[in-house]
Amino acid sequence: MHMGIGREAAIQGARHLPDARAGFLFRPGRELDYHHRDVPRQKELLRETFAGMHPEVDRWLDELERTTAFYFDAITQLQLDSWSRGRVALVGDAGYCPGPAVGGSTSLAVLGAYVLAGELAAAGGDHRRAYPAYEEEMRVLVQRSRAFARGVARTLIPTSALASGRWWPARACCPPCPPR
């Protein structure tokens, strides 16, 4: 992982996966100008933001042209008054995503599906009773997860040199602590 002010880049692999995944997180100082289907523009924005950060990061950026899997989005939260209308109910990200990698979104999605199924069964399939009960059961947990996610999102990307870890090498030069 390489961290800088307003940006961080990381790569990860796992034993059971044949490839590695690179992640680039940044906090732009302005509203980004791109269309959600314009992948070349999205890659250009990444290069503009991360080029020259570190030789390793530059090497990861080179892979942008070769990768078959590319995902680019903003970390946002949708605000909905209700998760259902008529017979249609929303579960998981569609209704109440806290944000990727910041608030246990997968757990909420799985739990939401479980609670909804339980309420439908308890109401004998009557969605007019099941949907409000599902919202009632999930509301506090969702609110807490989303509040937690907003807090994590604020600190996820360093806003200062201290937070970005630039002082760590200086600390590493200190003599080792005496044994207690």
Ligand SMILES: Cc1cc2nc3c(=O)[nH]c(=O)nc-3n(C[C@H](O)[C@H](O)[C@H](O)COP(=O)(O)OP(=O)(O)OC[C@H]3O[C@@H](n4cnc5c(N)ncnc54)[C@H](O)[C@@H]3O)c2cc1C
């Ligand atoms: C980069 C990234 C990192 C993340 N990291 C984490 C993490 O570390 N921990 C965590 O808990 N969560 C993480 N998340 C979030 C997690 O992936 C989601 O919260 C979770 O997948 C939500 O599940 P879901 O079933 O609600 O939605 P999804 O997983 O999005 O499932 C929705 C499905 O519906 C399909 N679909 C869409 N439209 C239609 C249609 N019209 N017809 C039929 N099918 C359709 C989609 O193809 C998709 O398969 C991350 C997300 C991203 C993007």
